[in-house]
Amino acid sequence: MQLITCPWCGPREEIEFSYGGQAHVPYPADPSALDDEAWARFVFFRDNPKGPFTERWVHTAGCRRWFTAVRDTRTHRFLGTPRMSTELTS
């Protein structure tokens, strides 16, 4: 079981986290302006690289905060878990 460093809580065991897939896939500004293929690409298609991958994680059993992380999909090593640039505002 890996240790994953939550940017808010520090290193915690993997089972405390949930995976959120590829990061930086923004919800389209105007979905109705997209044709069916472009919309389907947003809903169903994600990158699957061999190597560093920027992805979303959430500390489900901890602070319940989302963060982005760069992980090498070949080794599962986390290369960094910065706080999300767009933090939750109050």
Add this chain to the structure above:
Amino acid sequence: MSRVDGYGRIDRTRTVTITVDGVAYTGHPGDTVASVLLAHDARPATTSVKLGRPRGITGSWTEEPTGLIQVEEPFPEPMLQATTVEAVDGLVVRGVNGQGRLSQVADHARYDRRHRHTDVVVVGAGPAGLVAARDAARRGEDVVLLDDRPAPGGSLTGTEVIDGRPALAWVDDVVAALAASPTVTHLQRTTAFGHHDDGFVLALERCTDGRTRQRVHRVRAARVVIAAGAIERPYVIEDGDRPGVVLASAARDLLHRHGVLAGREVVVATTNDSAYAAAVDLRDAGAAVRVVDARDEAPAAWARRCAERSIGITTGATVRGTRGEEHVTAAVVGDEEVPCDLLLLSGGWTPTAHLFSHVGGRLAYDAGIGAYRPAERLDGVEVVGAANGTLALADVLREAGGPDAPTAPAEEAAPPRVLWRAEGDPARQFVDAARDATVADVARAVAAGMTHPEHVKRYTTIGTAHDQGKTSGVLAVGIIAELTGRPLAELGPTTFRPPYTPVAFAALAGRERGDLFDPVRTTPLHGWHVAAGAEFEAVGQWQRARYYPRAGEDMTAAVLRECAAVRGGVGIMDASTLGCIDVRGPDAGELLDRLYTNMMSSLKVGRVRYGVVCGNDGMVRDDGTVLRLADDRFLVTTTTGNAAAVLDAMEEWLQTEWTDLRVRLTSVTDHWSIMAVAGPRSRDVVGAVFGDLDVSNDAFGFMTWRDTVLDGTPVRVARISFSGELAYEVHVSAWHAPAVWDRLVAAGERYGITPYGTETMHVLRAEKGYPIIGQDTDGTVTPHDLGMSWAVSTKKPDFVGKRSFARPANRDPARKQLVSLLPDDAATLLPEGSQIVELRADGRLPAPPVPMLGHVTSSYRSAELGRPFALALVKGGRDRVGETVHVPVAGELVPARIGPTVLVDPEGARRDG
């Protein structure tokens, strides 16, 4: 008796008695079942799993492939090795033929778990591990030292010299120093069985006192030092599985640990220097010994020691087979049969690199030792000593300890010969005695085209027994190499996976079993339901009252009665498990508009609206009601099983996409208790209990809520119906739920108020065509498929899932749609999950594969309709209302008519009472 005076680390002042296969044997503290048996020239009554060949003791620890026993007392445990079970008074075991038997009675022992965080974990308390632990402790590091044997020292027998003193005295000194260090935890009888990412080591401690039988240590270490030693392997000979054929190191171990001389006439067959130590030690203990060295020349120092002791050496020769029936009587060397009662085999040493391999460490073939050893550096992992392929004690100490390491006299050493098998009949050469698998079996696998060790392993089962091929694994690879002509460097060992040794599920479960297996959530009214005789069902972690049977009632009768009571009078149900989320903030309405398919921001304070939540794919994820409590505050309810998922989804949108929205989410599921009072007389009951509330339809209309107070307790009442009847939801703080529930029940008494459970609730809602998300839907169903286009806003520019509704696949009129099904015979209860088929015009089934139109999602008996009915997802279902389809039930095709989803009160006349 084969016990030798002056040898062994057993406590001869005390005696223990164990029973093996019905015979009582005496031994001493420090003995194993194997050493007790060998001390009495006995063996467990075991034969091999497939061929029924006699089996004896082969090893001295966890490498043991043959001496399998079943413990009967103190508590049944299947398939243990006689070499690893310590002899304690009262132990009762019997030999097993490769198959154990689980206990038939509950295990009342405690299994425990302990978490440890440390700078360094050292696996193995042999010379390498002790040096590593000592050095780390001297640096002030937190150290966890784990060793699977009862006593530290590893392979040291006591004949070695470290720092000029007997090795075991050195061990005692180091152990004492570690014990005095406040930063060291030293655990014996603790097997590190798994090594995972980021310094995570799982270890099983076999406890010897107290209530806890075993304990799993979950160790997280910044640095892992693997000093697990090496395991001797034999070379493969004809009938090498016969009792009396033993590993050379095991015989030496038996002598020095347990004072047992395993034979009087000993032949030592070796490919390397290490077995000479066994030859010399056994000779000194009184045995007659002859060495057969596969190498052309005997190592000079050992040859001299042998000569001093009249130990004959035959070089350039191998033992190629054995003679005997139940026990070995001779070793076959060339054409000669050498009489013996013990044949020791040494084919070299295999580093115990399992824990290195567990974390993906690469092993490479080292022709110098004829084995695979660690071949790369991993961050935070060190492999030292024999586990790293460093076999000579002096080298081990230097490798583990650096410049100020303890020293041992250098031994002149001759290189081993790498030998996998002697000449002989492949069908009688057992590679894995635990699996009765021979060289012929390997050859058969190779002939069948399997040349990779992983494939051969699966074909022959070599290495898949309780011992996981600790002695046989590399032999199999060597023999594959011979048969295929491919070098071992290319083949590689089979993958080592945790656990290193078998671990009981009970140990892994720890205390999380029985009532503690999974958390159980009960509502504040649970005690009332129990007292009322409710039958419960698990909904997620919740225990919900399913129905309340009266004397003589089965579930069908009870549910029909409860349904009739609600539709004809009044019923009350505990709905406290509904997920409740408090959504608060200036943008709360905006958030809900984006998440729900319909408009929520337009909801007026005091009103309630039903809503549907979809995913981006347009498929229904959840549904529920939304109460607007204030301009900036909503109470959202979710289905019982989905509460956490809905909250998580809301959080995800808020945190990752709509970070500009000023909204806070709070789970209040456990805060509120919700009681549903439903039926035409519900107004009378609610009106009687909450005197301050005007319950008239004009003052308190459908889908509105009102606050009131009962004896100083704030109560919220909402006109929400999940049955189509006039109904109220009473929300009250969980603390006050039992009191309020009692008041409602008391007030309802004169109307025959009937508590009803989830089963009745399901029937009542299905009669009205209300879907249950997750039962009538499966993640491929849109609101439109459910006939809920009315709940999908056409005004809002966007909401989650909207764009997907416009995809051609989602507008296909042939999509599966929710409909009702009424079996023509008005008697058959269509099983949920049944497929729905259509007959051809000629009244017969189409040829297979028969096209499936859909399936039954809900099916019940209806008191109101006086017949069974079902809900189903059917292709193009709404356009087929009135048509007949067929449902296979118990081999018969049952005709059923497709109907609209709402079967009871389609006009909705009952909701206002």
